[in-house]
Amino acid sequence: MLTTEDGRVARYLVVFEDSPFGPEAVATLDRVASAVPAALDRLGLRGVSAGYTGATAIAKDTVDDIQNDLRYVLLAAFAVNLLLLMAFLRSLVAPFLLVGASALGLAATIGLTTLVFQGILDYSSLTYYVPIAVSVLLISFGSDYNVFIVGRIYQESRGRPLRGAIAVAVPEASRAVTVAGVTLAGSFATLALIPLSSFREFAFAMCVGVLLDTFVIRSLLIPAVISAVGERVWWSSRPSASGEAPAQASRE
Numbered sequence: 409m410l411t412t413e414d415g416r417v418a419r420y421l422v423v424f425e426d427s428p429f430g431p432e433a434v435a436t437l438d439r440v441a442s443a444v445p446a447a448l449d450r451l452g453l454r455g456v457s458a459g460y461t462g463a464t465a466i467a468k469d470t471v472d473d474i475q476n477d478l479r480y481v482l483l484a485a486f487a488v489n490l491l492l493l494m495a496f497l498r499s500l501v502a503p504f505l506l507v508g509a510s511a512l513g514l515a516a517t518i519g520l521t522t523l524v525f526q527g528i529l530d531y532s533s534l535t536y537y538v539p540i541a542v543s544v545l546l547i548s549f550g551s552d553y554n555v556f557i558v559g560r561i562y563q564e565s566r567g568r569p570l571r572g573a574i575a576v577a578v579p580e581a582s583r584a585v586t587v588a589g590v591t592l593a594g595s596f597a598t599l600a601l602i603p604l605s606s607f608r609e610f611a612f613a614m615c616v617g618v619l620l621d622t623f624v625i626r627s628l629l630i631p632a633v634i635s636a637v638g639e640r641v642w643w644s645s646r647p648s649a650s651g652e653a654p655a656q657a658s659r660e
Contacts, residue, residue: 589622
C-alpha cells in the first residue's frame, strides 16, 4: 500500500492470477469494485471514493465501450445497406428481406465461431473486437452479393415470370459469387497462420461467414424467399420491358 504524506489518499496494488486482459481478470475486477463500497461503509469511511486503474481496468472500459457501441454500429450498417438497396431496386419489400437474410447469416457466423472456440477449443471468450470487425465486413460483402444476385433476378424479371427469372438468373450469377466467395474465404484463412488467438478467431469467423453467405444465404435462401413472396417482392416498383437502372447496374 502506498499513501500520500497527509494520509488522505492511499493506493493499493492488486495483482490478479489471470491474464490482465482476459475475461477472468475483468470479472474479478467487477467483483472487487462491487464489494469496495460496502467495505468502506463498514470501516466508517463514508464520503470516500475509490477508483481503479491498470491494464485490467483499461481492458474493462474498452470492452464495455465496444459492447455498447456495437449495437449502434450494426444499426448504422444495416440502415445504410437498406437505404442503398431501396434506391437500387426501387422497392420497399425486397431490401428488408435481403437485410434480414444478412442478419441471419451474421448471427449464424458469430454463433458458430463462439461454439468452436469456446465450446470445443475451450477458449474463455472471443477477443472483444472480433465480433464488431467481422460484423461490419460481412455486412459489406453481403451487400455486394445482394446487388449481384438480386440485380440479375430483377433484370430477368423484365420479360418472364418471377420464378422463371430466378431459375435463369441465379445459376448464372451464383457461379461468379461462388468463385469470389471461395477466393475471399481463402484469403482470410491465411490470417490463421499468425500465432495470435485473435487473428485465428477473426480468420475462422470470416471464412465461415463468407462461405455461409456464398453457398447458403445468396445462392439458396434469398432466391427461395423471393420465390415465396412472389411479385410483391418488387413493391412499390416492377421491372419494365424498357429496362431499368438496376438491370444496367447489374450487367456492369
